[in-house]
Amino acid sequence: SRSGAGLVAAGELGQIIVSRDNGQNWLAARLPQPRQAPITRIVFADNGTGLALGHEGLILRSTDGGLSWDESAFETSNGEPLMSAARLPSGEWLTVGAFGRVLRSADDGKSWQPHAIPGLSDWHLNSISGSADGRQWLITGESGTLLRSDDGGESWSVVPPFYKGSIYGAVHLASGTWVSYGMRGNVHYSTDGGRNWQAASVQAPVSTYGHAVSDDGRLLLAGQGGIILASDDQGHSFKVIRKEGRASLTGLYRLADGSWLLTSDAGFQRHTPATR
Secondary structure: OEEOOEEEEEOHHHOEEEEOOOOOOOEEOEOOOOOOOOEEEEEEOOOOOEEEEEOOOOEEEEOOOOOEOEEEEOOOOOOOOEEEEEEOOOOOEEEEEHHHOEEEEOOOOOOOEEOOOOOOOOOOEEEEEEOOOOOOEEEEEOOOOEEEEOOOOOOOEEOOOOOOOOEEEEEEOOOOOEEEEEHHHOEEEEOOOOOOOEEOEEOOOOOEEEEEEOOOOOEEEEEHHHEEEEEOOOOOEEEEEEEOOOOOEEEEEEOOOOOEEEEEEOEOEEEOOOOO
């Protein structure tokens, strides 16, 4: 993730590293007592607060762009993985995770309480994402789980399943279109705020785990087999623009020289796109 301090990356054994020179060099962040719980997601809000989420219910909090972290939650037994978090327009944080777990914080991530969403099952929840104006939000999960909010995350409604597999993430495009992505090349788009969804045309039946939007509005999805998919039509169709190695890509970040830094289960990779 990108913060005021630079690029921040995290992963296995609770490691967090920071680059202040656009990915050229990396330093270890200052952490509290080591937990060695894998970190699944790092999120920074506009107010400068950052959260690192992990297994065992781990939540770390940073106020200096990820250079140092304090622990705000950890469960030594039966702690379920947390997968995603977002700071809502109200100023409250919402985090989601395994077995339908939802936590809410009213003090900018310092303390957490369980939060019930009516109609939510115990399927794993993988992501929470919002529109640029903070009004529309989606939560995605296993078995086609998708919840939507039109009031800044204050209330949620369950969207009837349009796909039976896991949905790993979603992104709201500048056009107003939502795009969700998941297992085996299943990508869907919605033009009515997430109420109804259509299947996108995808060249490769691989799972995708991360996304990015380029400066010219092109949507990129990253996934299994070192693959990057690109859409030039607001998520209606995707073509393969990179397929290298066997690593699963989890994130894409554009660097100043126009190349992309890729995170994966095999470490960092770099991708320089061909001229279209």
